[in-house]
Amino acid sequence: MSTRTSWADLAANSAAENTTAGSSANNASVGTTSAAPARSTYVPPHLRNRVPSSDPPAPAYSGPASSNDRQGYGGPASSNDRQGYGGSRWGPPRNDYRSGYGVGGVGGRTGGWGNRSGGWDRGREREVNPFGDDDDTEQAFSEQENTEIDLGEALNQNIRRCKYVKPTPVQRHAIPISLAGRDLMACAQTGSGKTAAFCFPIISGIMKMQGQSAQRPLRGARTVYPLALILSPTRELSMQIHEEARKFSYQTGVKVVVAYGGAPLNQQLRELERGVDILVATPGRLVDLLERARVSLQMVKYLALDEADRMLDMGFEPQIRKIVEQNDMPLPGARQTMLFSATFPKEIQRLASDFLFNYIFLAVGRVGSSTDLIVQRVEFVHESDKRSHLMDLLHAQRANGVQGKQALTLVFVETKKGADSLEHWLYVNGFPSTSIHGDRTQQEREQALRSFRSGNTPILVATDVAARGLDIPHVAHVVNFDLPNDIDDYVHRIGRTGRAGKTGLATAFFNEGNASLARSLADLMQESNQEVPACCSLVMLFALLMEGGTVVLEEADLVAVTFEGTLHSVGAVQIIIVEQTAAVDMGLLADMEDMVQG
Template sequence: AFCFPIISGIMRDQRLNERPRGSRTVYPLAVILSPTRELACQIHDEAKKFSYQTGVKVVVAYGGTPINLQLKELERGVDILVATPGRLNDLLERARVSMQMIKFLALDEADRMLDMGFEPQIRKIVEQMDMPPRGVRQTMLFSATFPREIQRLAADFLSNYIFLAVGRVGSSTDLITQRIEYVHDTDKRSHLMDLLHAQRDTQDKQSLTLVFVETKRGADSLENWLCMNEFPATSIHGDRTQQEREVALRSFKSGRTPILVATDVAARGLDIPHVAHVVNFDLPNDIDDYVHRIGRTGRAGKSGVATAFFNDNNASLARPLAELMQEANQEVPEWLTRYASRASFGGGKKRSGGRFGGRD
C-alpha cells in the first residue's frame, strides 16, 4: 500500500541527486518503520521488487544481527530505509543516518510497535532527530486496530489526515470460518492431533497450519511433541536467532514442514501465503491479538479456517469473542453465548473500536 507511492514520489523528487556525497552519514528520503525483523525483511524484499531498474535504493536495518554489515550496505547509498525502531535509533545516535531529508514516513503495524514498547523510540525518531515536520513530510500510518494510543499517535504525527478503513476496524472477515471448541488444557494435544489428521488430504499431504501458543517453552515443547508423533513441524519465537527464524519460515512456506508453532512474534504483519488453518492452541488475553492471529488465513480472497481451544481460563475473552463472531456472521456456540452472558452480567469488558470503529 505504501511502497508504490513512495517509490514514485522519490523518482519525481529533484533532491534524489542533491544529497551530500562522500560522508559517513547517509540521507534517505523515506523511512519505513516496522515492529519486527521478519516484517522489515519482508517489506524490504517487496520494495526491492517494486524499485527494480528505477535507480531507487532500498536498504533494511534491524537488531539481532551485527551492525557492521548493515553500515557497509548503507554506505553504498540509500533512498528508502526499512528499519526496526531500536536499530534506527542506534544508527541515528551514531550519526550514520540523518532524518533531515525525509520526505516519506511510513509506520507499519503501528499498534504492534506500541504493544512492544517502541513508542518512546518512535517519538524520538520523529520529534528529536531533525526529521522535517508533518506537512513537509508525508506520513502514512497502518494499524489493524485503533485504540486510544494509536489515535494519539495519528493526531501527533499526521497532518490533516484521511482515515481509510477496510470493513470494520478490529474485526474479522467472513472469508475465515471461525470455530471455538471447549477443550481442557490436558486434552489440547490430543485434540490438535485429531484436527491435523482430519485435514490431511487423500495423498496424506498436510495443509499449511499455523498453531499459536502463549510461551516460548510451550512452542518448543509442542514442536517436539508433533515431530515425535510424525507431524512435520517447526517453530518460531523471540529466543530464536534471526537465521533460525528465517530458516523456519522458509521451511513452512515451502511446505517442507507444513505446521508452524509460533508465539505472537509471527502474529502480525508477516505475509505467509496459503495458510489454510490457524489454531489458537492457547488463546491470547486480548481480542485484538486474536484478530491478528486468525488474520494469517483467509487472505487475498482465499477462504481459511480458524480454530480456538477455549476453557475456563479464557472466560474473560468470551464476550468479545462472541461479539466478533456475530459481526463476521459466524455461528456462535450456545455454551460460548452463556459464558458471554455471565461476563456481561458481571460487568465484563466490551469490545470498543473508539471513534475509528465505524464502517467506511
C-alpha cells in the first residue's frame, strides 16, 4: 500500500497538472465562468470587513466558509489559477487533521444538538457495515496509518472498499476544486462517477469540521441542523445517493439521512432526530420538513444539486428557490455550492449562476455528450409495430444467451399509462417484467426497482422517472420504445447502461413522430462515434431509417426521405417524406421544394 500511488495522490497530482491548463488529455475544460462576471468581486455582507486571519485551528483546510480562501481566488482562470485551487493546499498531510475523527467523542459536537439524539459516537457503534465484510474494519483505523491523508483515512479506506482504483476524470478535477472551497458547476457524462465527486469533498469537509467546536443554534427542540444538503429530482435517486454516501461515510462519524415523499414521514423524522450531517432529499418532502421546522438549513455549509439542470428547469425551479433562497440557508459565498449533471442547457446554466459564488465551470467532454461505451442503434418502427418489434428484440436477446449475471433490459415509454399497458402486454406474452412510474405507490416503485436489479424481472418498463442518475448494474440494453422530445432526456435514458467503464446497447424506435429529435440525435451519434451512414447528416440518418429508400439531396438543409408523402419540419429544416419504396428523383425533389416554400 505504501509503495503504490494512492487514490488521493492521483487526485493531488492531477490537480497540480490541470490547474494551469484549460484543457487536458481527457478533454476536460476548467475555467472560471463568464456567466457571472459581475459576481466575482462580490463579497457577502457577513464576510466583509474580515481581516484575513492567520489561520488558527482551521487553517490548512480551506473550508467552505473560510473567507480568505475565497479572496485567494479572485481572477479569471489563468496562470495564477495554480495557486488558486491546487498546489499547496492539496498537499502533504496535516497534523491537525486527525483530531476530529480519530477517536469517538473527541472535540466539538457537544452543544445542544448532538446529545439529545444520542450523539454521533454512540450512533457509530450501532452502524451497520454497508460493505457486508466485517473482517478488516480494525485495520481501517490502524493508528500507524498516518500517511498521505487528503480526504481523511477513514474515507480513503471506504473508497478502497468500494473497489475504486483510480479517480475518473470528473472526480480528478472536481474533488480538488471542491476541497479548495470553490463553488462548482460540473458536467460529465453519465456513469462517470459524479456522485462520488460531490460526496467525497462533503464528507471530508464535515470530518474536518468535527474537530472544531461548532455551535448549533437552539431552535425548536426538535429542529435538526444538517451541515450538507444534497437534492435530487426523484425519490429513487435520493435513495441511491443516500446508500452511496452512507458507504463512503462508514465509520467517519458523519451521519447521512434521506428524506423523500411517498414514504412514512415518522420514520424519516426519527432518523433525523438521531442526528444528521448530510441530508439527502427530494424537494417536496424537504419543503414540508422546513415548514414544520423540523429541519433548519442555517448550518448548511455544502449544497449539492444532482441532475442540476433538471432541478432548475420549469417544474422544479420554484421549489428549489424556496429551499435555497427563502429559508435560512447561508448565502452563496457563505456556503459551498456544487451543481452536477451530464447535461446543462445554456439558459439553465445562466439561471444556475444565481446559486453560485465565484464558481468554476468544469466540463468533461462536450456538455450533453454521450459516452461511446454505449452502442446506439436507431430503427425505423411504425407506432403500430412497436410491440412486435420489441418482442423480436427480446426474443433475439434471449436466444443469444446471457453470460454471467442476468442481462437487464430497460424500456422507456412516454406515458404512465403506456408503461402499465406495455408491462401487462409483456407479462401476458411471457416476458417477466415490471414497471416504474409516478402513478405507482412508492412501495411498488421500490419493489419494481429491487425486482429489476436482482434480475427477478429482467425487463423494466419505465417513464422518465427512471431516466436520470439511477445506477443499476447489468443493464445491458436500453430501449427507447417511445423516444423523448429532448435530446438531453435521450442522453440520460441511454446513460442507464454503459456505466463505470462497461459497455452497453441502446436501441431507439424512431418514426415520423420523432422528426424533431432527428437532427440532434444524428449529431449526438456522430459525436459518440456511432455507426451512422457515411455523412452523418440528418439526411443520412433518415436514409438509414428508410432502409434503402433512395434519398436525393442537393441542398444541405432540404431533406427528402421516403415516408407516406407527409411534410415534416425539423427545426429550421423542412423535411418531405414520401413513400418508402419510391425512388426520389430530381423532378420529384423540385416539386417538394415548391411544397416546402409554398
